[in-house]
Every structure is written in structure tokens, then in C-alpha cells.
Amino acid sequence: MTEKNDLNGLAQAEADQRLARNGFNEVAEPPFNFATAIITRLWEPSAWILEAALIIEIVLGKGIQAGFIVLMLLFAAVNGAIQSRRANTVLRSLSHDLSPTAAVSRDVKWKQVSAKHLVVDDLISLRQGDIIPADVRLLTDTLEVNESSITGEAKAVNRTPGDTAYAGTEVLSGNALAIVTATGANSRSGKTISLINQSSAPGHLQKLLGEIIGYLAAFDAVLAVLSIIVAIVRHEDLVAMLPFLAMLFIATIPIAMPSSFAVANSVEAKVLSTKHVLVSDLTGIQEAANMNVLLVDKTGTITANKPAVVAFYNWSTLPDADVTRLAISAADTRNARVIDAALFNYAQAHNIKAWPQHEFTPFTSGIGYSQATVVTDSTTVNVKLGALKKLTALATNHPDLTAVNFAEGRTAAVVVDSQLVGLFVLQDQPRADSATAIKALQARGVKVIMLTGDNQKTAAAIAQAVGLNGEVRSYTEVNVGTKIAGLAGIADVTPEDKLAMAQRLQGEGYVVGMTGDGVNDAPALKQADVGIAVDNAVDLAKRSARMVLLADGLTPIIEILDAGHRVYQRMMTWTITKLSRTAELTLLLTLGYLILHFIPLTLNAMILVAILNDCVTLVLGTDRTTITHQPESWNLAKLSKIAGILAIGWSTVGYGWLTWLQRLGLTTGQVSTGLYVYLIFSAMLTILMTRTQKPFWASRPSRAVAVAIGGNCILTLVLALTGWGIAAISPALIGLAIVITLLTGIVLTAIRFAAHI
Numbered sequence: 001m002t003e004k005n006d007l008n009g010l011a012q013a014e015a016d017q018r019l020a021r022n023g024f025n026e027v028a029e030p031p032f033n034f035a036t037a038i039i040t041r042l043w044e045p046s047a048w049i050l051e052a053a054l055i056i057e058i059v060l061g062k063g064i065q066a067g068f069i070v071l072m073l074l075f076a077a078v079n080g081a082i083q084s085r086r087a088n089t090v091l092r093s094l095s096h097d098l099s100p101t102a103a104v105s106r107d108v109k110w111k112q113v114s115a116k117h118l119v120v121d122d123l124i125s126l127r128q129g130d131i132i133p134a135d136v137r138l139l140t141d142t143l144e145v146n147e148s149s150i151t152g153e154a155k156a157v158n159r160t161p162g163d164t165a166y167a168g169t170e171v172l173s174g175n176a177l178a179i180v181t182a183t184g185a186n187s188r189s190g191k192t193i194s195l196i197n198q199s200s201a202p203g204h205l206q207k208l209l210g211e212i213i214g215y216l217a218a219f220d221a222v223l224a225v226l227s228i229i230v231a232i233v234r235h236e237d238l239v240a241m242l243p244f245l246a247m248l249f250i251a252t253i254p255i256a257m258p259s260s261f262a263v264a265n266s267v268e269a270k271v272l273s274t275k276h277v278l279v280s281d282l283t284g285i286q287e288a289a290n291m292n293v294l295l296v297d298k299t300g301t302i303t304a305n306k307p308a309v310v311a312f313y314n315w316s317t318l319p320d321a322d323v324t325r326l327a328i329s330a331a332d333t334r335n336a337r338v339i340d341a342a343l344f345n346y347a348q349a350h351n352i353k354a355w356p357q358h359e360f361t362p363f364t365s366g367i368g369y370s371q372a373t374v375v376t377d378s379t380t381v382n383v384k385l386g387a388l389k390k391l392t393a394l395a396t397n398h399p400d401l402t403a404v405n406f407a408e409g410r411t412a413a414v415v416v417d418s419q420l421v422g423l424f425v426l427q428d429q430p431r432a433d434s435a436t437a438i439k440a441l442q443a444r445g446v447k448v449i450m451l452t453g454d455n456q457k458t459a460a461a462i463a464q465a466v467g468l469n470g471e472v473r474s475y476t477e478v479n480v481g482t483k484i485a486g487l488a489g490i491a492d493v494t495p496e497d498k499l500a501m502a503q504r505l506q507g508e509g510y511v512v513g514m515t516g517d518g519v520n521d522a523p524a525l526k527q528a529d530v531g532i533a534v535d536n537a538v539d540l541a542k543r544s545a546r547m548v549l550l551a552d553g554l555t556p557i558i559e560i561l562d563a564g565h566r567v568y569q570r571m572m573t574w575t576i577t578k579l580s581r582t583a584e585l586t587l588l589l590t591l592g593y594l595i596l597h598f599i600p601l602t603l604n605a606m607i608l609v610a611i612l613n614d615c616v617t618l619v620l621g622t623d624r625t626t627i628t629h630q631p632e633s634w635n636l637a638k639l640s641k642i643a644g645i646l647a648i649g650w651s652t653v654g655y656g657w658l659t660w661l662q663r664l665g666l667t668t669g670q671v672s673t674g675l676y677v678y679l680i681f682s683a684m685l686t687i688l689m690t691r692t693q694k695p696f697w698a699s700r701p702s703r704a705v706a707v708a709i710g711g712n713c714i715l716t717l718v719l720a721l722t723g724w725g726i727a728a729i730s731p732a733l734i735g736l737a738i739v740i741t742l743l744t745g746i747v748l749t750a751i752r753f754a755a756h757i
Contacts, residue, residue, distance in 0.1 A: 007105075007123065007139070007177065008105065008108050008123070009104065009105025009106055009107075009108065009122060009123030010105075010106060010119070010121055010122055010123070011106070011107055012106045012107050015106060015117075015119050015122065018119035018120065018121075019117060019119050022119065022120070022183070023184065024116040024117070024184065025115055025116045025117065025118045025119070025133065025134055025183035025184050026099075026116045026184055026193075027184050027185045027190060027191050028185075032084075032085050032088050032089070034081055034085065037080070037081035037084050037085065038074075038077045038078060038081045039077075041076065041077035041080045041081060042073060042077050047073060047076070047077070049246045049249060049250060050069055050072060050073050050076075050246060050247075050250060051073065052242075052246060053069055053242065053243035053246035053247060054066055054069040054070065054073070056239065056242050056243050057069060057243055057603075060239070060240065064604065064725070065243065065602075065603045065604060068603060068604040068607045068608075068725065069243070069247075069603070069607065071607065071611070072247075072250070072607040072610060072611060075611045075614070076250075076614075079614055079617075079618065082618065086263050086266060086267075089266075098278050098280055098542065098548060099114060099115050099116055099193065100115045100130070100131045100133045100193060100539045101113065101114055101115060101133075101539075102114075102115050102118055102124050102125075102130075102133045103124060103125040103127075103334050103335045104118065104122050104123065104124045104125075105122075105123040105124075105125075105334075106122075110125065110333060110334045110335075115133030115134070115193060118133055118134050118180050118183055119180065119183065120180050120181065120182065120183060121179060121180060122134075122179070122180040123139075123177060123178075123179060124136065124177070124178055124179075124180060125175070125176075125177055125178075125334040125335055126143060126165075126171050126174075126175065126176050126177075126178055127171065127174075127175045127335055127362055127364075128171055128172065128173050128174065128175065128364050128365070128519045128538075129171065129518065129519030129522075129538030129539060129540040129541065130170075130171045130538065130539050130540070131168065131169070131170055131171075131193060131539040131540065131543060132145070132165050132166065132167055132168065132169050132170070132171065133167060133193055134167045134180045134181075134182065134183045134184075134187055134193075135164060135165070135166050135167050135180070135181050135182035135183070135186075135187040135188055136164065136165050136178035136179060136180055136181060137162065137163070137164055137178060137179050137181050138159055138160065138161050138162065138163050138164075138165060138176050138177075138178050139161060139176065139177045139178055139179060140161055140176050140177045141161065141174055141175060141176040141177075141361075142158055142159065142160045142161070142174055142176070143158070143159045143165060143171050143172075143173070143174040143175075143176050144156050144157075144158055144171070144172040144173040144174055145157055145158075145159050145165055145169050145170065145171060145172065146169060146170040146172050147166065147169045149168045149169055149170075149189070150166055150168060150169065150188060150189050156172050161176075164181065165178065166187065166188045166189060167182075167183075167187040167188065167189050167193050168187075168189045168191070168193045170539075170540050170543075171540075172519075173364065173366060174364075175361070175362040175364070204286075204287065204290060204511070204529070204634045208634050208636055208639075209261070211636060212575070212579065212636070212639075216582060219586065220248065220249055220586065223248075223586060223590050224245050224248070224249070226590070226594075227241070227245070227590065227593055227594070228241070228245075230593070230594060234597075241599075243603055244599055244603060244606075247603055247606050247607065247610075248586070248589060248606070250610065261286070261567075261571055261574075262282060263621050264286075264567050264570050264571055264574075264620065264621040265279075265282035265283070265285045265286060265567055266282060267621040267622070268285050268563040268564075268566060268567050269282060269285060269563075271563060272285070272547075272559060272560065272563050275556060275559040276549065276550040276551035276556050276559075277547055277548070277549055277550065277556050277559055277560060278547070278548045278550060279546070279547055279548075280542065280543065280545060280546060280547065280548055281545075281546035281547075283546065284529075284530050284531070284545075284546025284547050284560075285560070285563050285564055285567050286564060286567045286568065286571065287511065287529040287530050287546070287564065288513070288530050288560045288561055288563065288564025288565075289561070289564035289565045289567065289568035289631070289632040290511040290529070290564075290568075290631055290632050290633060290634065291446060291511045291512070291513040291529060291530050291561070291564070291631060292445060292446060292447060292510055292511055292631040293446065293447045293449065293484070293505055293510045293511070293512050293513065294441060294446050294447070294448050294449070294512075294513040294514070294515075294557070295449050295451050295498065295501060295502065295505075295512065295513070295514040295515070295524075295528070296448055296449065296450050296451065296514075296515050296554065297450075297451055297452070297515050297516055297517065297521075297534070298450050298451065298452035298454065298459065298462055298489075299338075299428060299452065299517075300338075300517055300534050300535075300536060300552070301434075301515045301534055301552075301553065301554060302430055302431065302434045302438075302450060302462060302466055302554070303428040303429060303430050303431060303434075303462065304428060304429055304430075304431050304552065305338055305428060305536065305552070306338065306342075306428065306429075307338060307339065307342045307409065307410060307426035307427060307428040308342055308345065308346070308426060308427060308428075309342060309343065309345075309346040309424050309425070309426055310408055310409065310425055310426065310427040311404075311405065311408060311424075311425035312324070312422065312423070312424055312425070313399075313403070313404060313422060313423040313425075314421070314422050315397075315399035315420060315421055315422065315423075316416070316419065316421035316422065318421065321350065321352050322376075323414060323421055323422040324343075324346065324347055324350065324352050324422075325347070325352050325353070325354060325355060326355070326374060326376075326381070326383050326414060326416055326421070326422075327343055327347075327383070327385055327412070327414045327422065327424065328343050328344055328347045328352070328354045329354040329355045329356075329357050329372060329374040329383060330357070330360075330370055330371055330372045330374065330383040330384060330385040330414070331343055331344065331354075331370065331385060332360075332362050332363065332370055333357070334362070335362065337363060339410070339412050339426065340370075342424075342426050343385075343412065343424060346424070355374050355375060355376050355377075356374070356375045357372045357373075357374060358372065358373040358374070358375065359372060359373040360372040360373075363385075363386060365495065365518065365519070365520050367386075367390070368386050368387040368389075368390030368391075369384045369385055369386025369387060369390055369391055369413075369415075370384070370385050370386060371383060371384040371385070381416050381417050382416070382417055383414065383415070383416050384414070384415040384416075385412060385413070385414055385415075386412065386413065387411075387413065388411045388412075388413040388423065391413040391414075391415045391420060392413070392420060394415060394418065395415050395418060395419060395420035396418045396419065397419050397420055398420075399420055404423065404425065405425070406425075406455050406457065406458065407455070407457035407458050407461060408425050408427050408458070409425055409426050409427035409428060409454070409458055410425070410426045410427075410428070410454060410458075411423055411424065411425055411426070412424045412426065430462060430465050430466050431552065431553045433553050433554070433555050434466045434553060434554060435465070435466045435467045436555075437553060437554035437555045437557070437558065438466055438467050438468060438554060439467055440558055441554065441557065441558065441561075443629070444558075444561055444629050444630065444631075445629070445630040445631045446513070446561070446631065447484060447485065448468060449468075449484070449487050449488070449489060449490065450462070450463055450468055450472075450488065450489035450490070451489070451490050451493045451497075451498060451501070452489065452490075452491055452493060453491075453492065453493055453494065454491055454492075455491055455492065456472055456473070456474050456491040456492065458491070459472045459489050459490075459491035460472040460488075460489070460491075462489075463488040463489045468488035468489060469488055470485075470486045470487050470488035470489075471486055471487055471488060472487075472488050472489040472490070472491055473487065473489075473490060473491070474490070474491050474492045475490050475491070475492050475493045475494075475497050475501075476492070478490055478501075484505070484508075484510075494520075495518055495520030495521055495524070496520065498514065498516065498521060498524035499523045499524040499527055501524075502514055502524045502527045502528050503527060506527075506529070511529045511530075511631065512527075512528045512529050512530070513528060513529065513530035513531075513532060513557070514528035514530070514531055514532065515532045515533075515534055515549075515554075515557075516531070516532075516533060516534070516537065516541055516545070517533065517534045517536055517537035517538065517541055518537070518538060518541060519538050519540050519541065521537075521541050521544075522540045522541050522543075522544035523544070525541055525544040525545040526544040526545075528546075530546060530547065530560070531544060531545035531546045531547070532545055532546070532547045532548075532549060532557065532560070533545035533547070533548045533549070534549050534552070535548075535549050535550055535551060535552055547560060562627060565625065565627040565628065565629075565632065566625045566627065568632045568634075569623075569625040569626060569627070569691070570620050570621060570623055570625060570691075572639075572690065573620065573623070573687060573690045573691040574617060574620055575639060575643075576639060576642050576643050576646070576686075576690045577683065577686045577687050577690055579639065579640070579643035579647070580642075580643040580644075580646035580647040580650065580686055581613065581647075581650075581679070581682070581683045581686060583643065583644075583647035583651065584646075584647050584650045584651045584654060584679070584682070585601075585609065585679065587647070587651045587655075588600065588601075588651060588654050588655060588658060588675065588679075589601055589606075591655055592655075592658055596658070596659070596662060598668055600658055600671060600672060600675050601672050601675055601676060601679075602668075602669060602672040602726065604725050604726055605672050605673065605675075605676040605726050608676065608680075608716075608719070608725070608726070609676060609679050609680060609683075612680055612683075612712040612715065612716070613680075613683050613712075615708050615711070615712060616684075616687060616705065616708045616709060616712070618708070619702070619704035619705050619707075619708050620687075620705060622702045622704045622705065623691060623701055623702045623704075623705045624699075624700065624701060624702050625691075626692055626693055626694070626699070628693075638757070641755075641757055642690070642752070642757050645748065645751060645752065645755070645757075646686060646689075646690075646748060649744060649747070649748045649751070650682050650686070650744065650748075653740065653744045654675070654678055654679070654682070657674070657675070657678055657737070657740060658671070658674075658675055661674045661675070661733075666729075667727060669726065669727030670727045670728075670729050672726065672727065673720050673726045673727045673728070673729045674729055674733055674737060676716070676720070676726060677716055677717075677720050677729075677733075677734055677737045677738075678737045678740070678741060680712060680713070680716045681713065681716070681737065681738055681741040682741050682744070682745075684709045684712055684713060685741055685742070685745040686745075687705075687709065688701065688709070688745075689745060689748065689749055689752075691705075695749055695753075696745065696749060717734060720734050721734070
């Protein structure tokens with residue numbers, strides 16, 4: 001039994017006192033533990049390989065080599081911990097920014113507040129699309145709830161009045177009032193509720209990365225087996241080779257690449273947060289560089305989503321004021337939709353007030369209308385307010401609709417006791433910045449297609465007003481043969497149609513972006529490569545999207561594109577460099593062993609190569625970039641072509657350099673140092689070459705990248721001259737290695753430009 005006081009909620013003063021006494025509706029997250037992060041990375045498969053090699057070196061009595069393996073282990077662990085802390089810091093910040101809001105009754109007035117301000121005994125209103133912000137006891141009506149976030153079960157459950165619904169679960173359908181019973185750590189989940197997407201699907205880059213790792217692993221395995229067979233045939237010591245093979249695997253497989261990409265994305269996520277864009281799924285940033293189609297909701301994105309009543313039709317014997325009064329009596333005063341707000345504004349302008357509202361059922365997209373039992377001055381009636389198509393089917397009368405100018409905008413129909421008595425026509429104006437933003441998106445190679453539930457005439461008028469040129473077709477007229485390039489918009493679209501449209505375009509090879517705001521937009525937002533929830537979107541839409549706009553309109557999407565291109569350029573630099581120097585290192589070591597009959601790089605030198613190369617990845621996310629302003633493509637063939645040219649060029653020159661060093665009569669250690677110098681300088685130059693479309697000498701890297709590259713080169717010179725950890729060689733050999741590297745880099749740059757890649 002619902003107590004009357006339950007439906008009034010708390011006084012604001014009482015809520016403030018409880019908040020001060022009990023704290024926010026959130027959970028204090030433990031600080032990032034750097035030491036724990038390091039220890040964790042010392043106990044994982046890649047570390048086990050090095051640790052096995054360490055044991056072998058200790059057994060063989062090679063103390064210096066064992067020390068260098070320890071150095072590699074510690075570097076890899078510390079590097080991973082640093083990158084994890086950077087990404088964790090950004091994600092925590094975004095998680096707090098992406099917290100749900102709640103409709104709460106304070107001082108018997110409904111208001112929207114941040115979920116963290118809720119206290120026990122607050123009266124809140126829950127509706128379809130909400131993320132339940134605290135543990136609650138339902139007072140009215142039944143909710144269909146997705147509790148997979150706490151139970152792991154995907155099947156939806158029904159929660160009826162008197163039941164408890166839990167924080168962090170999703171309202172799939174229904175509307176209800178509820179009393180908060182537990183907040184923060186006292187809730188069942190015991191964690192802060194945010195809209196961060198915890199189960200995102202892998203993006204194009206992750207899929208490509210998986211392919212790359214698979215190819216490199218297979219390549220390494222073949223070379224390792226070949227080397228072992230040759231060692232057996234030559235009767236060489238296999239045990240002594242094991243640390244070399246282990247280090248070869250660690251140095252060539254891009255184990256650190258996923259965390260490097262996460263950091264690059266998180267750096268841009270932090271930048272976007274200052275541009276009125278919050279990122280709920282980091283993969284959305286890198287996908288933005290490839291986006292070439294954007295499906296845009298008309299309402300709230302192209303238009304201001306502040307409709308006003310421009311026409312009113314009364315088909316009853318009641319006065320116009322009474323029909324309007326009945327309409328606002330069936331509107332939602334707790335969680336008012338934009339149409340409700342427009343009707344309230346219209347009524348206020350005409351000094352019309354609502355009658356008492358009883359047994360109210362809020363609007364849902366499945367039903368298509370809200371309804372209430374309304375006590376008028378003379379009688380009690382049932383009033384429905386909502387979609388004309390839905391209510392026409394329910395009404396027993398059929399007024400003449402030919403006089404209605406549907407091109408003017410959206411409609412809201414009023415049915416009283418099964419009689420269609422009135423119709424409001426509402427018009428929403430394009431935002432002032434929409435035409436400029438659409439033009440900018442089109443200039444970036446993005447095809448913008450407007451989606452709207454409005455009729456074709458209304459949609460065509462809006463499309464023309466904002467510079468969307470082409471046809472506006474009804475959704476039923478868009479088929480497999482429809483040329484996307486000729487479409488300006490699609491009318492008569494249901495939320496379910498949006499998912500089908502996104503899937504169809506992806507099937508045709510497009511990288512699809514989409515904006516949305518409703519619970520039925522959630523599947524399409526999750527399906528889209530770059531799902532973007534607008535500012536007034538329901539919580540479920542925000543959790544399903546990869547981006548959440550904090551400002552109205554399309555302009556922030558330009559910032560998303562820029563961020564995507566910056567990530568793309570930095571990750572292209574990392575990927576191509578990794579592929580080319582991996583192939584270079586593997587080929588030189590294998591050829592040296594098979595043809596020259598010795599491993600041409602000592603274990604110490606190999607560890608230094610791996611450490612110094614990875615040092616640059618720590619700061620690559622800060623590098624200056626050159627944005628192409630056109631959709632990019634993560635194409636394995638293209639990457640392989642660029643990396644292949646660089647790898648073949650560097651390996652060919654490197655093998656010649658290695659052969660010449662051996663003929664000089666140098667010791668094996670000195671040959672290794674000579675090759676080490678060449679590998680480091682060629683790797684640093686490859687980074688400079690791949691980070692820009694200009695000649696490498698014409699583009700300046702960021703200060704952090706320049707310092708990392710310069711530091712690597714200086715350290716390499718010091719080690720090669722002093723002989724610390726590696727054999728010392730003469731300054732003349734070092735200088736010659738540098739000159740050969742520079743000349744090779746210039747030639748490879750010329751080849752790249754000639755090949756237009």
C-alpha cells in the first residue's frame with residue numbers, strides 16, 4: 001500500500017541534511033596503485049617468457065645478460081603501469097562526468113538532479129531508458145528491467161510495486177515512481193553508477209591489430225623453428241639459443257600496442273572533454289577518422305528541439321481553451337518531453353491551467369501516447385495525448401484532416417473518451433549553426449543524411465534550409481538500389497528503422513556515425529561505428545553511444561573528427577614503425593645467424609633496442625599531427641605496402657652494413673654494437689618519416705617526442721663509445737652508421753613520394 005506521504009518526496013532542507021550526513025550517492029574508488037600495477041605485469045605470459053630466459057642466463061652463469069633481462073622486465077612492467085595510470089586517470093574523470101540524472105520530488109516539486117545528490121527516502125520518477133541511479137522500492141506500476149550489469153543474466157525481468165530495483169540496472173519499458181532505499185556503497189552493486197560503456201565491441205583498429213599480431217606471431221614461429229633446425233644440424237648449443245629466441249619474440253610481437261592505442265585515445269578523450277564532448281567508449285575516437293557517413297536526427301541536432309505550437313485544430317463542441325486544458329492535463333509534469341513543454345508554454349501564453357490529473361500513464365514509444373483520468377469542472381474523462389496515427393486508430397470518430405498543413409511540423413493529437421477532439425501542430429526551427437556545421441562536415445568528406453519521423457514534406461523543407469542537397473525519401477522508398485550519394489534525408493523513420501539503416505550502410509562498406517537520443521535509438525547507437533548521443537538523450541542512449549555531446553547541434557562533431565584524425569596519424573606512425581622495424585630486426589638477426597653463422601646482436605643490445613624503441617611510445621600520443629581532413633582507412637594492404645618498402649630498404653642496407661662490419665675483422669661484440677647503432681638510428685628516423693606526409697626534415701615533432709628520440713640517440717652514442725653493457729666501437733664507425741642511416745632515410749622518403757604512399 002503506497003502511503004500518501006511517499007508521493008510527496010522529501011523537503012529540500014531535509015535532503016541537504018542527509019546528503020551532508022551520509023555523503024554523495026557514489027563510491028570512493030581506491031586510488032591507482034602503481035606498485036600493484038607493476039607486480040601484475042611481472043606475472044603475465046609475456047613476462048613469463050622473459051623470466052624463463054632470465055633463469056637460463058643465471059644457470060649459464062651469464063650475470064651481465066641476466067641483469068639486462070631484469071632491466072627489460074622492469075621497463076616493460078613500469079611502462080605498462082605508466083600507460084595504465086594515464087588511461088585510468090582519464091577514464092575515471094569521464095566516468096564521474098558521465099553520471100546519470102534523476103527526476104526527483106523536492107518540496108513537492110519535480111526537478112532534475114545529478115544522481116550523486118540522491119539520498120535515502122527520495123521520491124524519484126523512473127521511465128523507459130533510465131539507468132536506475134540507486135537501489136529503490138517501486139511504488140507504482142511495473143518496470144521491465146535489464147539486470148545483467150549485476151546478475152550477468154541478459155534476460156529482462158519484471159519488477160512490480162513493492163519490489164526492489166537495483167542501482168545500475170536499465171529500465172527497458174514502463175514508468176513508475178520509486179523510493180530510494182540505498183545509495184553508494186550501501187547499494188547492492190556497491191559501485192558508482194556511470195554511463196561509461198564497459199562492454200564495447202572492438203573497432204576496426206583492434207581487428208586489424210589482431211591480424212597483425214597473428215601474422216607476426218606466425219612469422220616469428222617459422223623463423224624460430226628454422227633457426228632451431230639449423231642449430232641442430234650444425235650441432236650448436238640449443239640451451240644458449242633459448243634466451244635469444246625468447247627475446248626475439250618479445251622484441252617483435254607488439255605486446256604493448258593495445259595499451260599504446262588506449263593511451264592515445266585517452267589523451268584525445270581528455271581534449272574532447274574540454275570541447276563539450278564526453279567519451280564513453282575510447283574506440284569511438286579512432287573510428288571517427290574513418291567515418292564517411294553520418295546519420296543525423298533532425299530533432300535536437302539539426303533543429304533546436306524547442307518546438308512551439310503554430311496551429312491548433314478543434315473538432316469538438318468544446319471551447320478551444322477546454323481542449324487545450326484537457327491536453328495539458330494529460331501531459332507529463334514529472335519528466336516532461338519537449339512536446340509536453342511546448343504545450344505547457346502554449347497554455348501559459350493563453351493563461352490556461354490544467355485540471356487535476358489522476359491515474360496518469362506517461363508516454364512511451366511503444367504505446368505512442370500518455371493518458372490520464374482528468375476531473376473537469378463538470379465530469380471525469382479519460383484523456384490521451386500523443387501520436388496522431390496511434391490515436392486515430394483508437395478513436396471512434398474520423399475528422400476531416402485535409403485542412404491540416406502537415407508540412408508545418410510535428411503533431412500532437414488529443415482524444416477524450418475515444419473521441420478525437422483536437423490536434424496541435426508544432427514547428428521546430430533549424431539551429432543557427434546547423435547549415436555551417438553540415439557544410440563543414442561535407443567538406444571533410446562525410447555524407448550527412450538526415451533521419452526523421454516527420455513526413456516527407458516537412459523533412460524536405462528542413463533539409464533545404466540547412467543545405468542538405470538531394471532527395472528526401474520516405475523510408476519505405478529506400479531500397480538496396482538507392483544511391484546513398486543522392487540522399488539528403490529519410491522521412492517517416494521509426495527508431496527501429498535506424499538500426500536497419502546503420503547495418504545496411506555498414507554492410508555496404510561505410511563507416512557509419514549516428515546521432516540519437518531515445519531508448520529505441522540505443523541499438524542503432526551501439527551498432528554505429530561512431531554512435532553519438534545528444535545532450536538531452538536518455539541514459540540508456542548515452543551508455544550505448546561512444547560519444548555524448550554536452551552542447552546542442554552538430555558543431556562538436558567536427559571536434560570528434562579532428563580528434564580521430566590525430567589518433568589515426570599517431571597510431572599510423574606507431575603501427576608502420578613497429579611493422580617495419582620488427583621485420584628489419586627479425587630479418588637481420590635470422591640472416592646473420594643462417595648465413596654469417598652467428599647471432600649478430602647480443603642479448604644486451606637486443607634488450608636495449610626494445611627498451612629504447614618503446615620509450616618513444618610513451619610520448620607518441622602528444623605528437624604534432626597533420627590532419628588530411630578526409631576519411632581515413634585502416635587498410636592492412638596499405639600499411640603492409642608502406643611498412644614493406646621501409647623494411648626492405650632498411651634490411652637491405654642493414655645486411656650490407658652487417659657484412660661489411662664482419663669483414664673488418666671486428667669482434668662479435670663490436671659487430672653487434674655497430675648493428676645496434678644502425679638499428680636505433682634507423683628506428684628513430686622511421687618514426688620521423690612516418691609521422692608526416694612531408695619530408696621528415698620539414699615537419700617538427702612535439703617537444704616530448706623530440707626529447708625521447710634525441711635522448712635515445714644520445715644514450716646510444718654514449719654506450720657505443722664507452723662500452724658500457726655492450727662492446728665499444730670507434731667514433732668513425734658510429735659516424736659512418738649515422739651517415740648511412742640518413743642517406744637511406746632520404747632515399748626511402750623519395751621512394752615513398754614517388755609511389756604516392
